[in-house]
Amino acid sequence: MxxxxxxxxxxxxxxxxxxxxxxxxxxxxxxxxxxxxxxxxxxxxxxxxxxxxxxxxxxxxxxxxxxxxxxxxxxxxxxxxxxxxxxxxxxxxxxxxxxxxxxxxxxxxxxxxxxxxxxxxxxxxxxELDCEEQNLIGKSPAFRECIEGVTRAAESDVNVLLTGESGVGKSLAAQYIHNRSPRKGRSFTTVDCSTINESIFESELFGHERGAFAGCVGRRRGLMDEADGGTLFLDEVGDLPLSIQGRLLNAIETGKYRRVGGREFLTSHVRLIASTHNDLPAMIAANTFRSDFYYRLAGISHRIPALRERHEDIPALADALLVRMRDPKAYRCHIDEDARTRLV
Incomplete structure (x- = not known):
């Protein structure tokens, strides 16, 4: 010294x-x-x-x-x-x-x-990288740059579009942004755009009134209503039908919407975070995604890197997976050095 x-x-x-x-x-x-x-x-x-x-x-x-x-x-x-x-x-x-x-x-x-x-x-x-039962894990340059990007996005209330391949952790990044934002503590509502049937999508998103369609016996709140004041996460937004894109765009721009079968306008103040593995600009060129909807979503656009871009994070991810899968009644598993070398 x-x-x-x-x-x-x-x-x-x-x-x-x-x-x-x-x-x-x-x-x-x-x-x-x-x-x-x-x-x-x-x-x-x-x-x-x-x-x-x-x-x-x-x-x-x-x-x-x-x-x-x-x-x-x-x-x-x-x-x-x-x-x-x-x-x-x-x-x-x-x-x-x-x-x-x-x-x-x-x-x-x-x-x-x-x-x-x-x-x-x-x-x-x-x-702070904990998101429910999973963590954002890594220390590679690509991971650090990613964390800086989503941290900056969290400081704003602008809509965010997260891009990247399937399985890179876009949903974890979305929850991290919400947890670091001024909306922390309020609703984080996820809409899985790839699994909801188009025929009921509007009802799921905006809700419906009693008698809006056959078999409808009561009023139901939509996800927009549940997310009011919080964050609405559109997971895999590239799978959202064109007709729903237009309706959702109008709700985002005006802050108003109506339930299916309803006449009364409701209001919802939400921050949108969307994710996709699709090439949305290419979909716009092919007329399968609305350009005005895209620009409304992509106030901030951030790409989540694939694991092949951050090889040095693989051992830590593997250890975390072992901890999650560990059965206290069974033998404790580990990864030996030869296996770690092969993983990287």
């Missing part, structure tokens, strides 16, 4: 002006100064953190990030003399991993020495 030197007041004031955790690091990866938010993140004080290696504090690494196959913001910012952003996994004061975005700012000190000021922007703690 290097000798601790107290930063001058002007420098410390500049660092303390940041609301996010902020740390000043020299070319040898030594922490020169840190603001209160950074110290609080690791349950320490500046006199205990100054002089320590940045990678030891945030990553629990003995060596710098780049020696552990990480994209190091300090090295790149110093090399390019430009602001550089990366996505990392840090460990908080409870030794729990959290996804963060780091902005590395190259700085020339009054002594002529070069430093990097690193602003740490929290995205999500590992515990």
């Amino acid at each position: 290097t000798e601790k030197k107290k930063p001058d007041l002007q420098l410390q004031s500049m660092i303390d002006s940041h609301s996010n955790p902020f740390v000043l690091v020299d070319e040898e990866f030594n922490i020169v100064a840190a603001n209160k938010a950074y110290c609080d993140s690791y349950s320490t004080t500046d006199d205990k953190i100054v002089g320590r290696k940045c990678h030891a504090v945030s990553h629990h690494f003995d060596n710098p990030c780049f020696m552990n196959n990480e994209d190091c913001p300090l090295s790149t910012a110093l090399k390019t003399n430009k602001v550089y952003e990366v996505l990392h996994i840090h460990f908080d004061q409870h030794n729990q991993p959290e996804h963060v975005r780091i902005k590395g700012h190259p700085i020339i000190g009054a002594d002529g020495k070069r430093y990097v000021g690193e602003e740490v922007i929290r995205l999500a703690k590992a515990s």
Whole structure:
């Protein structure tokens, strides 16, 4: 550990002006100064953190990030003399991993020495990636970029379109967005567009009045009504019939709709999140999907990467699956190293 030197007041004031955790690091990866938010993140004080290696504090690494196959913001910012952003996994004061975005700012000190000021922007703690009984799991660059994208989407109330192949976790991403949004705690209502029969889709979505059709003996609330104030998730929206697209588009634009067989207009204020494995622009070109409906859905569009783009996440996913399948009365299963190598 290097000798601790107290930063001058002007420098410390500049660092303390940041609301996010902020740390000043020299070319040898030594922490020169840190603001209160950074110290609080690791349950320490500046006199205990100054002089320590940045990678030891945030990553629990003995060596710098780049020696552990990480994209190091300090090295790149110093090399390019430009602001550089990366996505990392840090460990908080409870030794729990959290996804963060780091902005590395190259700085020339009054002594002529070069430093990097690193602003740490929290995205999500590992515990916040839990969605009911399943988790969003990973630490690969593709996964980190995905988490940053859906976290930013959660901060807005704009409609979101999630794209990606079947099985990549679009429904988990949708629930994560809802759980991080201002609508958290309100209804998260899922419409499985691929399984509901077209003949009853309108009734499922908007509800119906008594006597609306043969065999209808009472009034029924629709999913739009149930989702009022919350999030309506249109899973596999590419399978939504054209006729329903138009009706739903009108309800989204006006906030009003009528139950099947009803005359009274009802209101529903929902945020839409939609997912699809289909190529919607190609479907628009083929006149099988409405362009106006597409642009209404895709206020924010985000692609969920396939597992083949994040091979390094496979072992962690496999371990999680073993935990879910574990029977306490049976033998405990595990994956040996040869199997892990073959998986990746």
